[in-house]
Amino acid sequence: MKILKLLDQQFPFLDSVRNRWILIIFSLVFSIFFINVFVPWNINRWNNDSGIEEFIHLSGFGVIAALVLLISQFSIRKLVRLKHFRIWTFAVWVFCELFVMATLFSFYQASWDVNINRFFQDIPNSFKYTLLAILIPYSLIILFLSYVTQKSKLKQLAETKDLDDKAGLINFMDEKGNVRFSILGDQILYLESADNYVVIYYKSDERLAKQMLRNSMKNIESFLTNSNFKRCHRSFMVNLQKIEFIEFEKSTCRIKLFGLENFIPVSRKFFPEFRSFTIR
Known part of the structure; x- marks a missing residue:
């Protein structure tokens, strides 16, 4: 496969x-x-x-x-x-x-x-x-x-980040480097990978909305380095500013985001880095 x-x-x-x-x-x-x-x-x-x-x-x-x-x-x-x-x-x-x-x-x-x-x-x-x-x-x-x-x-990517830092906008580009849409960073809750796409979940008029982007989570993670977004699972990235609470277990944990009923899992692979990043 x-x-x-x-x-x-x-x-x-x-x-x-x-x-x-x-x-x-x-x-x-x-x-x-x-x-x-x-x-x-x-x-x-x-x-x-x-x-x-x-x-x-x-x-x-x-x-x-x-x-x-x-x-x-x-x-x-x-x-x-x-x-x-x-x-x-x-x-x-x-x-x-x-x-x-x-x-x-x-x-x-x-x-x-x-x-x-x-x-x-x-x-x-x-x-x-x-x-x-x-x-x-x-x-x-x-x-x-x-x-x-x-x-x-x-x-x-570098030019796009520099240009939109002041506005708080994040320009999301597809796998070819073309900008498909822009979203305010503080409106985004989390990102989820789905096959060859990444789904961006964000708040729009107090309701949960989503946008699909043809790209890999690895590329998006690289683009969002040094931002408020953190990879917590093979399939998920979360906005650290939107975390309501974290439920810790032995070697993993799960995340509750504001305005979201379901928990976001943190896999064992990302748990040590995520724990050190969140607990200070």
């Missing part, structure tokens, strides 16, 4: 047009450089070219790879209306891209005149070489985009 949840997570690094162009251009430049400088698998001996003709021929592999990525990331994604990847759809998508590249490389190497029987014999090796060559720039650029995205999110 954990593996299925992991595979079903969002993969946002190729959502923007800018990031897709970065992938395509970097793959083109890297492939042309790599194949001409390092000449993997003695690929320069597969044909009788030399000099500028050899450079043009070898560079053709990089151009083909870039064209496949261009068509895949723009035309085909638009055709199938795929705006956002999940990890599993991204993996399948990359596999299909690599297979198409391997097929075109086989035809290109044979000057577009391929015998079907020979093609099926060559395609496994062609796919292997494509996998080894193209995954290098693909992996590098995904790591780079992941770093840039996370850095941007952290910066946005």
